[in-house]
Amino acid sequence: MPALEIDDLRVTYRGSRGDIPAVRGISFSLEPxxxxxxxxxSGCGKSTVAAAVLRLLPADTEVTGRILVDGEDILTMSFGKLRAVRWAGASIVFQGAMHSLNPVHRIGRQIAEPIVLHENVTAEAAEKRAVELMSQVGLPAWRARSYPHELSGGQRQRVMIAMALACAPQLIIADEATTALDVMIQAQVLKLLKGLVSERGIALVMISHDLSVLADTCEQLAVMYAGKLVEQGPSKEVFAAAKHPYAAALSAAFPTVGDPAERRNPHGLAGDPPDPSALPTGCPFHPRCPVVMDECSSATVELRHARPDWRAACLRVEDRAATTTTTAMALGEA
Structure with a gap:
């Protein structure tokens, strides 16, 4: 059974300017x-998807489709059942741990709290478990008596990961969990997440604007634009030879280390993402697309196969699939 299955998820915010379609029909699934x-x-709908998985969106938000966690639909379950699923079935690591931690409670107590709420154990047993979790994420036991402001950014993020693991969930969503960290601490946190997935068989959804981080951490990569998936496939291959022009532009924005030519002539993506309340007709990326065709302004393009395990929402996907780069071929043969 999939740890997470999302089927035709659509999320519409109610605003003073009218309805804002933030997510417009995305589907994917993850096994343990x-x-x-x-x-x-920013603004493509990534964090909205994360919040929708555990029903953390504003009350007046319209959400349709299905979100199955361990086979149960999050959108139709009672609030009591939902509380049981949060932390125990699925948990989220948010960006900016300082804003997620209670500044007046010690770290050990905060990690122990979901254990006490979801499991029939004493406070003493929960605190002992909290210390064990801290050890798993590389924090010494004495830090259990620290307050959040006494920890570094990387240590606070490790606390959030320990809290996410507290009730042994089968699904973890990391929403920009390493964005605010320096490069060295980011590498440590990413290594920690990869190790936990391998050891515990946890399904991981990692959200970021940094394709290079995702390609190094995740097996699959899905790229969103204007509330829809525009490409999904093996992460390293998508990063090296994306089939959708938007995904290719994101990949090209990362320079090759040590290449002076790229340093003098950095790549970028002109223009801005469209306003969700006033999307262009046809492919929403066509006003910014470097390979746009006349029909792109009117055709509705859904994900189509570049190969069985790789899809992109582009009219040129067959052409781009036929011109796979040498790098992607090498990755496929490895």
Missing amino acids: GDTLGLAGE
Whole structure:
């Protein structure tokens, strides 16, 4: 049974300017032990998907489709059942741990709290378990008596991961969990997440705008634009030879280390993402697309196969699939 299955998810916010379609029909699933990276520019709908999985969106938000966690639909379950699923079935690691931790409670107590709420154990047993979890994420036991402000950014993020693991969930969603960290601490946290997935068979959805991080951490990569998936496939291959022009532009924005030519002439993506309340007709990326065709402004393009395990929502996907780069071929043969 999939740890997470999302089927035709649509999320519409109610605002003073009218309805804002933030997510417009996305579908994917993860088995236990699977890792999926969800990428895209700010405003593409990534965090909305994360919040929808555990029903953390505003009360007046319209959400349709299905979100199955261990086979049960999050959108139709009672609030009591939902509380049982949060932490125990699925948990989220948010960006900016300082804003997620209670500043007046010690770290050990905060990690122990979900254990006490979801499991029939004493406070003493929960605190002992909290210390064990801290050890798993590389924090010494004496830090259990620390307050959040006494920890570094990387240590606080490790606390959030320990809290996410507290009730042994089968699904973890990491929403920009390493964005605010320096490069060295980011590498440590990513290594920790990869190790936990491997050891515990946890399904991981990692959300970021950084394709290079996702390609290094996750087996699958899904790219969102204007509330829809525009590409999904093996992460390293998508990063090296994306089939959708938007995903290719995101990949090209990362320079090759040590290449002076790229340093002098950095790549970028012109323009801005469209306003969700005033999307262009046809492919929403066509006003910014470097390979746009006349029909792109009117045709509705759904995900189509570049190969069985790789899909992209582009009219040129067959052409781009036929011109796979040498790098992608090498990755496929490895």
